[in-house]
Amino acid sequence: MTDRLPGFSTLAVHAGAQPDPTTGARATPIYQTTSFVFNDADHAASLFGLQAFGNIYTRIGNPTQAVLEERIAALEGGTAALAVASGHAAQVVVLQQLLMPGDEFIAARKLYGGSINQFSHAFKSFGWNVVWADPDDAGSFERAVTPHTKAIFIESIANPAGSITDIEAIAAVARKAGVPLIVDNTLATPYLIRPIDHGADIVVHSLTKFLGGHGNSLGGVIVDAGTFDWSKDNKYPMLSEPRPEYHGIRIQETFGNFAFAIACRVLGLRDLGPAISPFNAFMILTGIETLPLRMAKHCENARAVAEFLSGHPAVAAVNYSGLAGNPYNNLARKYAPKGAGAVFTFSLKGGYEAGVNLVSNLKLFSHLANVGDTRSLVIHPASTTHSQLDDAAKVKSGAAPDVVRLSIGIEDKEDLIADLEQALGA
Amino acid sequence: MNHDNYDDNYIRGILNNVKSIAMVGASPVNVRPSYFAFKYLAQRGYDMIPVNPGHVGKNLLDKPFVASLADIGRPVDMVDIFRNSTHIMPVVEEALRLDPLPKVIWMQLGARDDAAAARAEAAGIKVVMNRCPKIEYGRLSSEISWMGVNSRTLSSKRAPMPTQGMRLSLNRTSVGGGETAASDRAAKNKTDVT
Secondary structure (H helix, E strand, C coil), X not given: CCCCCCCHHHHHHHCCCCCCCCCCCCCCCCCCCCECCCCCHHHHHHHHCCCCXXXXXXXXXXXXXXXXXXXXHHHHCCCEEEEECCHHHHHHHHHHHHCCCCCEEEEECCCCXXXXXXXXXXXXXXXXXXXXXXXXXXXXXXXXXXXXXXXXXEECEECCCCEECCHHHHHHHHHHHCCCEEEECCCCHHHHCCHXXXXXXXXXXXXXXXXXXXXXXXXXXXXXXXXXXXXXXCXXXXXXXXEHHHCCEEHHHHHHHHHHHHHHHHHHHHHHCCCCCHHHHHHHHHHHCCHHHHHHHHHHHHHHHHHHHHCCCCEEEEECCCCCCCCCHHHHHHHCCCCCCCEEEEEECCHHHHHHHHHHHCCCCEECCCCCCCCCEEECHHHCCCCCCCHHHHHHCCCCCCEEEEECCCCCHHHHHHHHHHHHHC | CCCCCCXXXXXXXXXHHCCEEEEECCCCCCCCHHHHHHHHHHHCCCEEEEECHHHCXXXXXXXXXXXXXXXXXXXXXXXXXXXXXXXXXXXXXXXXXXXXXXXXXXXXXXXXXXXXXXXXXXXXXXXXXXXXXXXXXXXXXXXXXHHCECCCEECCCCCCCCCCCCCCCCCCEECCCCCCCHHHHHHHXXXXXX
């Protein structure tokens, strides 16, 4: 006997949430509290010893946050999730469980500029060494594997140009190397791509973007696929060895296929501290309820704008993988059949100066450093998000000086096209 | 029974119907997974019996250890085996000598012995392998959701406030558990490599 299984849109509204036990409130309450009382000394000891399910302190977990975590785990098809203060915090917490000083991880060269900086500079000071590889060539990841490699990191839809990564090809490299594949799924969201279905072991997001969707709240999340055996060859002592912080508990042995999410919470979040605020968790949760509707509209508008730009005489090239003829179009059809996302770049025949003029002439598009808002956004990556890279790295990461990046919102597409048309002609 | 992928209704039926659970390999050491599971299941109202010949004469949460299943001296509904896969068969053989037979034999997370499972099933006993009853109870009741774990269930009913000894409703709508669910793939992968 098998029940009917709820679909994606049902999960986006319901997963993780249940009417409040005391008041019956149907919307998830904002549990704006730092701490939670214990029933008695034994209950307190059980919670601190990880023996019981429950709440202690909002730096470790919070009921509003827990609903957000379960909802994203359900949408991604993972076993568990941990929400944190930002996408950057998610990356620190993930790698802290996997790398010791002197270890390496391999990362795709095409990433959000902030991630490139974090990996190159901040993580270097922890002794976590990034080795760059080309996301368009899985072989470059394989050649970069050494005995010190502990993880592989890619974006499903890569910033800034919206190119699509062949997740399965790189997952095969990770499996062969015996290391987990971490996929940043921020630009796709699970509505467009579910990386776990293609072999990802860990998924991270900046919730600030399409999942929250309204440009009002920062957040990040880590999703545990439950697919990786952390105890196989002693490479991941945070998960396989007795933890002195918890009187000798072995995390994987105790928590099974959601051990990684628990390690991130009780070893990472607890000790590093980047907790998400309950209010932000609530705002993002509310955003996720309309994720399927918004993503469909984002993608529909993005395609229309990309098609318009492709036919405009002032435009040199449009990098939108949803367009036929784009080098990533086959991968987009395979991995993101519902739409190729809403973030892409284009370049102008007039070069850098024409790009700067366009940005200043736009009236509806907002010039700012974010993506995945209801509002349409525009930025010149070379002078902003990717400005700290040298010129060669800018070109390699898809942020050449003549490139303009758009994040298409959910306004009427005719209005977006009219705004671009007046700005290009001005 | 497909032991790679259990239907939620199968697990739900077992956890709703058993009342007494003999835990073979229960540990009095409070950082061991068996201690966690024993304590949780006792809190949820199950009649728990610790079985471990190395600890006879001691108590686990006020329940006296017995050396073997035969020493329990009364019928038990379920035998929960906290031993490695290589130590499963002798426990199953011991369980098959009980009169009356237990209704369920449950092998803990990481433990799987298909030959032992086949023998138990031939005697009419339900078998669960490579799962934890604490995790499954927490998942189907959604109590585990406090930890950000995907319960793979939904409910529009008011959530309970668990108290000591309280049994929780496991009657929620199941979301997944098919072949594509990551947890089931993971369990299978782990079985494949050992």
